[in-house]
Amino acid sequence: MLRSQTKLLDLGRRQLPGLWGCLTKANISKLTMVEVDDKSGIATLTLNRPPVNSCNLELLLELNENIKQIECNKSRGLILTSSNDKVFSSGLDLNELYKPDQERLKAFWTALHEMWLSLYQCSIPTAAAINGHAIAVGCVLSAACEYRVMLPGFSIGIHATKFGYVVPHFIMISYLSVLPRRLVERALLQGKLFSTEEALQVNLVDEVAHSKAEALCKCAEFIDSFKQTQPAARALTKRQFRAPDVQVLIDDPEGQLRESLDYINKPSFQEGLGEYLRNLKAKDKH
Amino acid sequence: MLRSQTKLLDLGRRQLPGLWGCLTKANISKLTMVEVDDKSGIATLTLNRPPVNSCNLELLLELNENIKQIECNKSRGLILTSSNDKVFSSGLDLNELYKPDQERLKAFWTALHEMWLSLYQCSIPTAAAINGHAIAVGCVLSAACEYRVMLPGFSIGIHATKFGYVVPHFIMISYLSVLPRRLVERALLQGKLFSTEEALQVNLVDEVAHSKAEALCKCAEFIDSFKQTQPAARALTKRQFRAPDVQVLIDDPEGQLRESLDYINKPSFQEGLGEYLRNLKAKDKH
Amino acid sequence: MLRSQTKLLDLGRRQLPGLWGCLTKANISKLTMVEVDDKSGIATLTLNRPPVNSCNLELLLELNENIKQIECNKSRGLILTSSNDKVFSSGLDLNELYKPDQERLKAFWTALHEMWLSLYQCSIPTAAAINGHAIAVGCVLSAACEYRVMLPGFSIGIHATKFGYVVPHFIMISYLSVLPRRLVERALLQGKLFSTEEALQVNLVDEVAHSKAEALCKCAEFIDSFKQTQPAARALTKRQFRAPDVQVLIDDPEGQLRESLDYINKPSFQEGLGEYLRNLKAKDKH
Numbered sequence: 001m002l003r004s005q006t007k008l009l010d011l012g013r014r015q016l017p018g019l020w021g022c023l024t025k026a027n028i029s030k031l032t033m034v035e036v037d038d039k040s041g042i043a044t045l046t047l048n049r050p051p052v053n054s055c056n057l058e059l060l061l062e063l064n065e066n067i068k069q070i071e072c073n074k075s076r077g078l079i080l081t082s083s084n085d086k087v088f089s090s091g092l093d094l095n096e097l098y099k100p101d102q103e104r105l106k107a108f109w110t111a112l113h114e115m116w117l118s119l120y121q122c123s124i125p126t127a128a129a130i131n132g133h134a135i136a137v138g139c140v141l142s143a144a145c146e147y148r149v150m151l152p153g154f155s156i157g158i159h160a161t162k163f164g165y166v167v168p169h170f171i172m173i174s175y176l177s178v179l180p181r182r183l184v185e186r187a188l189l190q191g192k193l194f195s196t197e198e199a200l201q202v203n204l205v206d207e208v209a210h211s212k213a214e215a216l217c218k219c220a221e222f223i224d225s226f227k228q229t230q231p232a233a234r235a236l237t238k239r240q241f242r243a244p245d246v247q248v249l250i251d252d253p254e255g256q257l258r259e260s261l262d263y264i265n266k267p268s269f270q271e272g273l274g275e276y277l278r279n280l281k282a283k284d285k286h
Numbered sequence: 287m288l289r290s291q292t293k294l295l296d297l298g299r300r301q302l303p304g305l306w307g308c309l310t311k312a313n314i315s316k317l318t319m320v321e322v323d324d325k326s327g328i329a330t331l332t333l334n335r336p337p338v339n340s341c342n343l344e345l346l347l348e349l350n351e352n353i354k355q356i357e358c359n360k361s362r363g364l365i366l367t368s369s370n371d372k373v374f375s376s377g378l379d380l381n382e383l384y385k386p387d388q389e390r391l392k393a394f395w396t397a398l399h400e401m402w403l404s405l406y407q408c409s410i411p412t413a414a415a416i417n418g419h420a421i422a423v424g425c426v427l428s429a430a431c432e433y434r435v436m437l438p439g440f441s442i443g444i445h446a447t448k449f450g451y452v453v454p455h456f457i458m459i460s461y462l463s464v465l466p467r468r469l470v471e472r473a474l475l476q477g478k479l480f481s482t483e484e485a486l487q488v489n490l491v492d493e494v495a496h497s498k499a500e501a502l503c504k505c506a507e508f509i510d511s512f513k514q515t516q517p518a519a520r521a522l523t524k525r526q527f528r529a530p531d532v533q534v535l536i537d538d539p540e541g542q543l544r545e546s547l548d549y550i551n552k553p554s555f556q557e558g559l560g561e562y563l564r565n566l567k568a569k570d571k572h
Numbered sequence: 573m574l575r576s577q578t579k580l581l582d583l584g585r586r587q588l589p590g591l592w593g594c595l596t597k598a599n600i601s602k603l604t605m606v607e608v609d610d611k612s613g614i615a616t617l618t619l620n621r622p623p624v625n626s627c628n629l630e631l632l633l634e635l636n637e638n639i640k641q642i643e644c645n646k647s648r649g650l651i652l653t654s655s656n657d658k659v660f661s662s663g664l665d666l667n668e669l670y671k672p673d674q675e676r677l678k679a680f681w682t683a684l685h686e687m688w689l690s691l692y693q694c695s696i697p698t699a700a701a702i703n704g705h706a707i708a709v710g711c712v713l714s715a716a717c718e719y720r721v722m723l724p725g726f727s728i729g730i731h732a733t734k735f736g737y738v739v740p741h742f743i744m745i746s747y748l749s750v751l752p753r754r755l756v757e758r759a760l761l762q763g764k765l766f767s768t769e770e771a772l773q774v775n776l777v778d779e780v781a782h783s784k785a786e787a788l789c790k791c792a793e794f795i796d797s798f799k800q801t802q803p804a805a806r807a808l809t810k811r812q813f814r815a816p817d818v819q820v821l822i823d824d825p826e827g828q829l830r831e832s833l834d835y836i837n838k839p840s841f842q843e844g845l846g847e848y849l850r851n852l853k854a855k856d857k858h
Contacts, residue, residue, distance in 0.1 A: 125475075146471070146472065146475070147472075160805065160809070161798075161801040161802060161805045161806045161809055162800055162801055162802070163802070164802040164804070164805045165805060166805050166808045166809050166812065167809065169812075172812070172813060176467075177467060177468065177471075178468050179468075180466065180752065181748075181749060182749065182750055182751075182775065184813075185718070185749075185810070185813050185814075186718065186719075188809055188813060189697075189718070189798065189801070189806055189809055189810055189813075190797050190798060190801065191800070191801050203468065225476050226447075226475065226476060228448055228477070229447040229448055229475070229476065229477050230447060230448070230449070230450040230558065232450070232554075233446065233447045233450045233451060233452050234447045234475050236452045237446070237447055237452050237453065237474055237475055238471070238475055240452065240455075240458070241458060241470075241471050241474060241475075242471075268804075272802065411761075432757070432758065432761070433758075462753075463753060463754065463757075464754055465754075466752065489754065511762050512733075512761065512762060514734055514763070515733040515734055515761070515762065515763050516733060516734070516735070516736040516844065518736070518840075519732065519733045519736045519737060519738050520733045520761050522738045523732070523733055523738050523739065523760055523761055524757070524761055526738065526741075526744070527744060527756075527757050527760060527761075528757075
């Protein structure tokens with residue numbers, strides 16, 4: 001349905017601002033795809049960075065840019081999904097965090113903040129068609145949307161404590177906006193990954209669909225539930241309702257950035273991350 | 287039961303303070319009724335402004351006055367209900383908002399703030415017997431009580447986004463005090479009206495009753511659940527528990543007032559409201 | 573299982589700091605017991621003040637000291653339980669509140685604050701095996717843990733409004749960290765004691781066990797659920813997540829203390845408490 005009449009917005013190929021001069025053009029191409037259904041007015045934003053949609057600097061910049069563009073283009077809604085039928089997103093690209101170039105790390109984390117703010121405060125209705133595992137920032141992306149439809153057989157959650165990471169304030173907020181406090185604390189501390197069925201039971205996702213097409217359809221139905229509302233009033237209500245959640249990040253972006261970078265640069269975190277990455281590579285070889 | 291032995295408090299007929307000199311005596315009579323059951327000590331406050339209990343300035347002033355009076359009179363509890371068997375309250379009287387006299391608009395909105403504070407912080411147990419539709423401020427009145435019993439076949443909710451209105455902070459708070467955050471956001475953004483059954487399912491109402499008498503009875507039972515508590519400790523606990531919710535309105539009443547009035551006076555809002563009212567009148571003719 | 577290999581930490585017998593010079597050695601012995609399972613690394617902290625584990629100054633000091641000691645000793649988790657098979661804890665020792673020596677009252681309430689902070693912010697996983705009634709501060713102790721397993725046939729809750737007490741901020745927070753806001757307000761105002769079954773239904777407890785051994789086992793299983801997490805990241809995540817809850821008490825301990833002491837010293841509260849205590853004694857005689 002969503003694909004009947006689409007125009008491909010090649011946002012991925014545009015030249016990014018000079019600040020990111022270190023990036024080559026090749027890096028920034030086609031990490032995402034945007035399709036707008038002319039009939040419904042709904043934009044589908046597809047994560048498309050093989051193999052597992054891990055978020056590196058380039059993907060974050062594209063996401064941020066695309067979300068803003070879709071918002072400006074007066075789309076009626078935004079659906080976030082993945083081109084990979086196993087993984088919605090595996091979270092941050094850990095290579096951005098391991099022995100990082102400090103300038104790039106700063107740009108990376110700033111882009112993460114900005115992308116999250118864009119999605120969390122997006123004025124149009126947003127929904128995630130979670131057609132694969134949604135791990136860590138993959139879960140955060142889903143939680144930042146207003147509605148979630150997930151396919152069975154996958155996992156969703158924030159497992160940061162399992163590799164020694166302490167999630168920043170905005171990630172706690174993201175979970176808290178969806179789950180009751182008691183469950184958020186336990187899930188964060190356990191680094192819990194919910195199965196689709198568990199996620200549905202605690203309302204971390206709103207519906208289960210049995211194919212990507214069905215998931216997209218259910219997301220579109222959710223977006224249609226706003227048909228009789230006035231878009232400007234809806235947008236302002238959402239912004240005001242979510243305002244307390246983003247206040248820390250908006251009031252003190254530098255402080256929040258410094259806190260995260262300090263944590264990432266700690267020798268103990270770097271050591272743990274190094275071992276984690278070595279284990280991953282060893283697994284890949286076998 | 288509640289009506290067995292009652293004395294009618296003719297608060298509606300009292301002279302209101304000089305500030306409201308523009309009001310005629312006729313306007314301010316019998317918009318509400320108060321009955322106190324001598325045996326149970328429970329006061330029933332009945333909304334009585336035909337045709338649909340829409341809240342104009344006079345009704346708000348009476349409600350505020352009555353709530354305070356009932357509280358002072360050492361009633362054991364307050365039950366809010368309607369004399370209309372179809373509509374609990376349709377919300378604000380939109381005529382107060384359309385092309386308003388600025389002085390009256392200011393008095394109107396101030397009265398709304400004060401009435402809500404009186405009800406939300408009322409020291410005695412409060413319950414709503416929702417014997418008809420409870421729309422917008424009708425829902426807010428119900429949510430400000432400690433307990434809600436609703437008759438089947440009606441609707442309850444805040445549909446502000448449907449006519450282009452952005453609800454102020456205290457109305458968001460009102461919803462948040464009853465529903466989980468995830469549902470509040472969705473309901474506010476969709477302008478959702480819950481059926482009695484839906485409202486029961488999400489705990490927006492606590493019980494369903496099949497007649498007004500049964501609803502009043504269940505409300506009285508709830509008030510009886512405080513029989514073994516010390517009223518002063520109960521009152522102070524309620525006040526302290528709800529204190530964070532009213533802080534914005536108490537700390538900055540002028541700011542909150544200005545924000546609401548500015549929004550109401552916006553040409554875009556006035557135009558939308560005008561069209562909405564013309565459509566209503568057209569419907570009435572047919 | 574937990575008792576297979578244990579060493580008894582005789583924390584109860586140590587000399588407490590000079591500040592509490594008024595306490596005799598006899599007073600401070602064996603009010604609690606600590607057993608550490610060498611195999612699992614889990615510490616079990618047992619309330620042991622007959623007849624009903626009511627919290628007096630000495631018990632609070634011991635609890636605080638034990639919690640800190642267990643945390644420092646790198647135990648893998650802490651289970652709180654009772655040596656009494658009918659009462660987990662009856663709450664505060666009301667004799668500490670009635671016609672109090674002001675110095676001792678101040679020490680008592682300060683110890684309550686500090687014990688709560690120690691338990692609520694304890695860096696290792698905490699669980700309560702509630703093998704009897706958990707009333708007032710008995711409920712608060714349970715709620716401060718991360719997990720609760722309760723035996724059937726008992727009551728849990730905060731019944732302060734029933735004897736005229738207004739609970740301070742940290743006790744409201746304790747309830748709010750576990751139950752939805754709507755239920756917290758009602759339970760606090762009604763002074764509700766939940767049966768085990770009711771407590772399970774609203775998630776005030778997480779599981780029901782049919783013996784103390786089974787309860788301890790389920791608590792240990794909960795603690796095991798953190799096996800794959802990094803303890804330092806877990807600890808810091810817990811601390812940051814719970815930080816907003818303790819802020820009032822940490823920012824203004826003197827103010828919170830004064831507010832509580834002022835309330836306790838009120839003639840009206842003292843009179844009510846005196847009557848309550850006389851009734852209790854009269855009951856005991858019959």
